Amino acid sequence: MSVSSAVSRKRKWGPRMWPYLFSLPFVLTYAAFQLYPVIYSFVLSLYDWNGISDRSFIGFKNYVQLWTNDPLFIKSLWNTLIMMGMFIPVTLILGLTLAYWTFHLVRGKNLIQTINVLPYITTPVAIGFIFSYLFDWQTGLVNLFLTKVGILEEGFYWLQDEWGSRAIIALMVVWRNLGYFMIIYMAGMTIIPQDVYEAAKVDGSTGLHTFRTITMPLLRNITVFLVVTSVISGFQLFDEPKLLYGGWSGSAQVGGPDNSALTIIWKFVDESFISNTRFGYASAIAYSLFLLILLFSIASYRLTAPKEDKR
Amino acid sequence: MKKKRMAKGLSGLMAVLMLTGLLAACGGNNDNASPSASSSTEGSPAASTGSSAEADPAQMSGTVKVWDWDEAFQTGMIAEFNKKYPNIKVEVTVVNPNDYLQKLQSGIASGSDVPDVILGESAYRGKLFDLDVLDNLEAAPYNFDKSTIVDYVLPYVSNSKGEVIAVDQSLTPAGFAYRRDLAKQYWGTDDPAEIAAMIPTWDDFIAKGTELKDKSGGKVLMFPGLGDAFLALKGQNFGSYVNGTEIDLTTKLQKPLQKLFQMKDAGILGKNELWTPAWSSSMAKGEFMFYPMAPWGAKWHIAANDPDGSGHWGLVKAPEGGFTRGGTAVGIYKDSKVKDAAWAFIQYAYLSDEGSAYNFKTFGNMTSSKSFYETQKALIEAPGPYDEFFGGQNLASYFMDEIVPEVQGEPQSQYDSVVDSVFNALYPLWTKDGSATAESALKKFIDETKIKANGATIK
Numbered sequence: 027m028s029v030s031s032a033v034s035r036k037r038k039w040g041p042r043m044w045p046y047l048f049s050l051p052f053v054l055t056y057a058a059f060q061l062y063p064v065i066y067s068f069v070l071s072l073y074d075w076n077g078i079s080d081r082s083f084i085g086f087k088n089y090v091q092l093w094t095n096d097p098l099f100i101k102s103l104w105n106t107l108i109m110m111g112m113f114i115p116v117t118l119i120l121g122l123t124l125a126y127w128t129f130h131l132v133r134g135k136n137l138i139q140t141i142n143v144l145p146y147i148t149t150p151v152a153i154g155f156i157f158s159y160l161f162d163w164q165t166g167l168v169n170l171f172l173t174k175v176g177i178l179e180e181g182f183y184w185l186q187d188e189w190g191s192r193a194i195i196a197l198m199v200v201w202r203n204l205g206y207f208m209i210i211y212m213a214g215m216t217i218i219p220q221d222v223y224e225a226a227k228v229d230g231s232t233g234l235h236t237f238r239t240i241t242m243p244l245l246r247n248i249t250v251f252l253v254v255t256s257v258i259s260g261f262q263l264f265d266e267p268k269l270l271y272g273g274w275s276g277s278a279q280v281g282g283p284d285n286s287a288l289t290i291i292w293k294f295v296d297e298s299f300i301s302n303t304r305f306g307y308a309s310a311i312a313y314s315l316f317l318l319i320l321l322f323s324i325a326s327y328r329l330t331a332p333k334e335d336k337r
Numbered sequence: 338m339k340k341k342r343m344a345k346g347l348s349g350l351m352a353v354l355m356l357t358g359l360l361a362a363c364g365g366n367n368d369n370a371s372p373s374a375s376s377s378t379e380g381s382p383a384a385s386t387g388s389s390a391e392a393d394p395a396q397m398s399g400t401v402k403v404w405d406w407d408e409a410f411q412t413g414m415i416a417e418f419n420k421k422y423p424n425i426k427v428e429v430t431v432v433n434p435n436d437y438l439q440k441l442q443s444g445i446a447s448g449s450d451v452p453d454v455i456l457g458e459s460a461y462r463g464k465l466f467d468l469d470v471l472d473n474l475e476a477a478p479y480n481f482d483k484s485t486i487v488d489y490v491l492p493y494v495s496n497s498k499g500e501v502i503a504v505d506q507s508l509t510p511a512g513f514a515y516r517r518d519l520a521k522q523y524w525g526t527d528d529p530a531e532i533a534a535m536i537p538t539w540d541d542f543i544a545k546g547t548e549l550k551d552k553s554g555g556k557v558l559m560f561p562g563l564g565d566a567f568l569a570l571k572g573q574n575f576g577s578y579v580n581g582t583e584i585d586l587t588t589k590l591q592k593p594l595q596k597l598f599q600m601k602d603a604g605i606l607g608k609n610e611l612w613t614p615a616w617s618s619s620m621a622k623g624e625f626m627f628y629p630m631a632p633w634g635a636k637w638h639i640a641a642n643d644p645d646g647s648g649h650w651g652l653v654k655a656p657e658g659g660f661t662r663g664g665t666a667v668g669i670y671k672d673s674k675v676k677d678a679a680w681a682f683i684q685y686a687y688l689s690d691e692g693s694a695y696n697f698k699t700f701g702n703m704t705s706s707k708s709f710y711e712t713q714k715a716l717i718e719a720p721g722p723y724d725e726f727f728g729g730q731n732l733a734s735y736f737m738d739e740i741v742p743e744v745q746g747e748p749q750s751q752y753d754s755v756v757d758s759v760f761n762a763l764y765p766l767w768t769k770d771g772s773a774t775a776e777s778a779l780k781k782f783i784d785e786t787k788i789k790a791n792g793a794t795i796k
Contacts, residue, residue, distance in 0.1 A: 077446040078468045098788050163769075164608060164615040183769045279610075279761045283769075299439040301755045301789050303464060305446070 071309035081306070088310035099311065101285055102293040103318075105192065109289070110260035112196035113203075118252060120200065121207025122245070126237060128208065129215045139212070142205035150202075154269020157198050161185055185270065188286040195287055198266040207252060214248035215241065250330045257326045261319050264291035290315050398424035399678035403454040404432040404441070410700055414686045417695050421685065425678045434458045438465060445470060453673040454683060457503060457666040460754065462493070467751035471502040471668035472676065479669075479680050485688075486705040492746030494666050503666035504687050507632060507702035510740040511572065511662035512654040514630040514639050516623055517728050520651070523552050529653045529730060533739075539570075539596050542656045546605030549626065558604075561625045563597060563764040564611035568629045570596050571760075572660025572747075579750035582793045586756070586783050591775075594782075598775040601767070608768050617642045629655070631662040632703050632736055635723035647726045652735050659743035697721070703733060710737060752790055759785045 071088055075081040092099050128138045145153070160167050161184040169181030184190040218241065226236050267287045271279045280296050281288035288296075290311065298308035405411050411429040418427065430452065432440055438461045444451045457465040465471070474481040483491060483501045487508060494503040517527035524545075526532065536542040546559035560566045570593035578589035600606050607625055609616040619625055620642040630638055630652065639650055667687055669679045685692040690712055693704035697713075701722050710717060717733050724731055759782060767773045773781075787795050 076468060077442040078470055096788075159614060162613065162615055165618070183765075186765045186769045279765070280758050281762055283762075283766055285762070296758075299442070301758050302791065303438075303442060303468070304791065307791070 067309045067312055070306055071313050073306040074304070075306045076303040077305045084306070088307050089314065092307070092310050092314060098281075098285060098288065099290075099293055102281075102288045102290050105286060106261060106263055106289045109192050109196050109199075109263060110257065112192065113199040114253065114256050114260060116196070117200050117203050117207050117256065118249065121204055121252075122211050122242075122249075124204065125208045125211035125215060126241065129212050139205075139209065142208050144205065145202045146205045148202070150265035150269055153198055153202060154266065157194060158185070158270050161194055186283040188283055191267075191270075191282045191287045195263075195266050195270060198270065199260075199263070202266075203256070210248055210252060211245060214245045218244045246330075246332055250327065250332075253326050253330045254323050257322050258319055261315060261322065262291055263289045264295070268292055268295075290318075394422045394681070395424065397422055397678055397681055399675040400426045400428060401454060401675055401679045401682050402428050402430070402450075402452040403456075403682075404430050404437065404452040405456055406432060406434045406437070410696075410702075413699055414692065414696065417692065418682060418685050421691070422678075422681055425681060427682055434460070437461065441465075441470075442468070451670055451672070453670055453675055453679040455668050455670055456506070457668065459509075459663045459665065460757065462664075462666055463749040463751050463753035465666075466496045466502065466749050469496070470671055471496075472671040472673070473500040473502055474504070474669070474680075475501050478677055485707055487707055487741065489661075489741070489744045489746045490705045492748045493661070493664060494668075495748070497748075497750070503668035504683055505705040506665040506667050506687060507696075508705055508736070508741065509631040509633065509661045509664035510736050510744045511569070511629050511631040511634075511660050512652050512736070512740050513569070513627040514634065514727075515627050515651050515653055516625075516649055517651045518649050519557055519623055519626055523549050523557065527651055527728070529651055529735065532651075532653045536653075536656045539599075539656050543600055543603050543605060546600070546626075547603050550603075550605055555604075557624060557626060558607050559600070559626050560605070561607040561616050561619050561628065562609040562611065563601060563606055563768050564609075564761075565627075565629055566600055566606055567593060567597055567760065567764065568662060569655050569660055572629075572662065573655070573658050575745040575747045577748040577750075579748075579752050584752055584756075584786065584790060584793050584795045586786060587779065587796055590782060591779055594778050595775040598767075598773070598778065610765055610768075621646060623649075629660075629662055631664070632701055632732065633663060635701060635726065635732060640723060640726055648728050650727045651730055652727055652732055654735075654739050654743070659740040661744060661747070697733070701732075703736065752786075752793065755786060755790045759789060 072083060072085055073081040074084050074088075124142065128135060128142075131138065159165075161169075163169065163181050163183045163185065166181070166184070168184070169178070172178040173181060182190070184194055222240060222244070223236065226240055231239065267282060267289055271282055271287070280300055281292065294308050294311045294315070296302070297304050297311060403411060408429065408431050411427070415427045415429070419425070434456075437456065437458065441451070441455065443449075455465070455471060457471075472479070475483060481501060481504075486494075486505070489510075490505045490508070491501070494501055494505055496502050515532065520532060521527045524532065524535065536545055542559070549557055549559065571590065574589060574593055576588065578585045607619070609619060620628065620639060621644075628634075628639065639646070643649070667683055669676060669683065673679055686696065687693070687704060688706045690706075690709055693702075693706060693709045694713055694716055696702045696704065697716060699722075717737065718731065720729075721731070721733050763778070763781060763785065767778055783795050786793075
């Protein structure tokens with residue numbers, strides 16, 4: 027095709043083709059690597075399949091089994107919600123406080139920021155290692171400290187206690203995300219115009235009062251963003267619990283003590299690759315999770331967003 | 338004006354070209370696999386009907402893909418193999434055993450990369466066999482004679498239909514590694530035969546353990562944890578417990594659990610979980626007398642965790658008989674394009690006298706081929722790579738003469754991984770909970786297995 031004929035054709039469809047053409051690479055990649063797998067895994071969830079043998083179509087039986095006859099899935103759902111309930115509020119409150127404090131620091135601001143963001147960029151495997159060392163029953167530093175100080179007579183079996191395990195996982199998430207929350211809050215604080223604070227000062231507002239009535243409301247959008255994204259990532263909680271229970275070694279325990287640390291994604295991985303090879307069933311878990319995330323994201327947005335933004 | 342329009346047209350053209358390039362690159366990646374696959378088809382030996390063992394090694398050619406986690410083994414073995422089969426190329430991809438089955442399933446499901454030689458580690462072997470992806474080695478072109486391998490191995494390399502679909506990487510009969518220094522200090526001897534005579538039954542073992550605990554003031558116990566003890570106890574119960582979708586846990590686990598709780602109540606077990614940092618460091622510290630150990634354990638389990646402990650260790654058989662620990666089955670992908678070449682490699686590396694001799698001398702691996710132990714007696718009796726570490730004891734002879742005769746095979750099942758994962762989840766709880774009993778433990782075991790083994794009936 028010569029350049030001139032291309033030019034004459036271009037005249038016919040005019041400038042309208044350019045947006046399509048330029049968005050095509052993204053759309054194609056998206057369709058190939060995102061949309062297709064999403065649709066395919068829905069189709070898969072309607073089959074009984076181990077990945078290798080012939081698939082057999084079973085309609086919505088996987089979903090029925092999952093929601094009515096799989097106590098472990100319901101438990102994993104509760105566990106995930108409980109742990110989210112533990113770490114989301116704590117990270118929000120601590121992140122905001124830390125950001126406020128750091129923001130008003132005169133010296134050492136950069137240092138504090140860097141220190142707090144470090145955990146966020148540490149690989150999850152290292153975090154899992156660190157925490158399982160810290161809370162090891164026999165040799166863990168926490169138990170050594172508590173017994174030395176005399177608070178405990180014998181080491182506490184943190185990782186094999188229902189609430190102990192959940193609390194440690196929540197702690198891992200808080201520790202990892204705190205720096206990120208802090209940075210986002212600090213970014214929000216820089217946008218708040220200084221004259222608002224000056225006006226408040228003139229009106230006699232100080233300290234906590236200013237924080238409560240000016241800083242917090244003006245950071246509301248940031249909070250909404252953080253809540254919604256942490257709900258989404260919270261439902262996908264997997265790295266922390268998996269790595270805490272020996273994810274780097276061969277004899278990994280699935281689910282923690284009495285499955286009290288089993289999260290939805292862990293259950294998904296266990297069904298597809300560890301205990302079983304049920305790809306169809308695992309897809310049903312993935313799709314159920316997708317719907318749950320959708321539902322909870324909308325709910326958390328409605329609950330936290332400012333009134334005028336809600337429809 | 339005209340210039341501008343042309344520039345616009347050119348940039349448009351560029352965009353189209355770039356896009357085509359991008360798509361072509363994508364397509365190109367996918368295509369890469371097929372030419373190499375087809376070329377290896379062409380390169381595969383023509384004589385696929387006859388028994389491949391008799392073909393001239395120099396005439397055989399092809400590219401065999403292997404997934405293994407032990408790179409050192411493959412690097413050494415392939416060099417040896419190529420001395421005899423210069424035209425067969427063996428390509429190794431290092432795959433972590435924890436991800437192995439997952440990678441394999443994804444490869445097969447997506448029709449992309451699948452190795453010709455597949456390894457089944459004990460943790461997922463039953464599941465691998467159940468997927469029906471390994472070729473029957475008793476049929477053509479392999480025509481493998483199963484009577485040539487050590488009898489107890491057969492169940493470990495057979496599928497539920499009774500077809501032999503793999504060969505054993507190395508025999509894995511297990512006994513107990515023990516601390517010679519502790520045995521001498523508390524029992525007055527470090528001789529394997531004398532120690533074996535002290536603990537002929539588990540009841541004697543418990544009595545001896547109680548004595549050890551008292552003498553050492555609670556500083557030295559028999560096993561580091563419930564997991565170690567259970568490996569031996571469960572391993573000795575060789576009976577099949579799975580029949581189709583029926584899982585009979587009571588028959589399989591009742592007795593082992595009773596003994597396990599007897600030991601726990603006697604206070605002769607530590608509180609460590611298998612493969613944890615505390616467990617690993619206990620070996621060098623000398624806190625526990627025994628660790629269940631198969632031949633591979635000398636290197637990977639004991640010497641790896643107690644590097645300065647040369648001479649501190651010994652090997653003794655377990656009370657009431659042998660068991661096996663770990664082990665890897667090696668099979669051939671049923672849709673492999675280079676079956677003859679893959680089989681030639683497997684035969685050489687894991688079964689032939691020359692390959693087995695190299696394997697034994699270099700890595701301490703013990704082939705399952707019976708003939709090796711007859712023709713290479715001198716080699717077995719010569720000092721092995723870890724004999725000195727074990728106080729000069731001849732490990733290979735001890736395993737072959739004292740333990741292998743007591744070992745029976747245990748049929749593999751797709752539910753093995755479920756049962757293992759349930760045990761891994763439960764024993765730390767039993768370690769913690771002083772009130773658990775053998776009965777409550779079995780009940781809990783059955784309940785947990787019910788939740789996890791979909792569609793199976795469990796008793």
